[in-house]
Amino acid sequence: MRSPRQRLLLGVTLGLALAWAAALGGFALSRSLKVTPERIQRYLGSIVWNQLTPAERDSVIRRVATMLNRLSPDERRTARMDAAFRQFQPGKQTPTDLPNCHRSCRRRW
DSSP, X not given: OOOHHHHHHHHHHHHHHHHHHHHHHHHHHHXXXXXXXXXXXXXXXXXXXXXXXXXXXXHHXXXXXXXXXXXXXXXXXXXXXXXXXXXXXXXXXXXXXXXXXXXXXXXXX
16 A cells, blocks of 8 residues: 555646646647648639539538637738739639639629
8 A cells, every 4th residue: 555645746747747748738639630731722722613513512611710810810811912822812713714603602702
């Protein structure tokens, strides 16, 4: 049997180890959930616009808007200047630029 002092020391050590593990896990989780311009570019590059229905296209646009709104102002400014994002900005793309665009999509423009 261990002495009370050793049990206390073991308990404190295990508690600190668990606290550090939880803190590092939370840090890793928050870092993986952070939206970056590169992640938005990858997401936009993975979308096949020709195969989306108008409802799906609308949900993709809403998701991208949410992701852009989660960026910091500096990152948003940098993303706006990037050529990869210019093709997806409103006013820069007409319905004829989107191949096989549905008529309901054209009405919005």
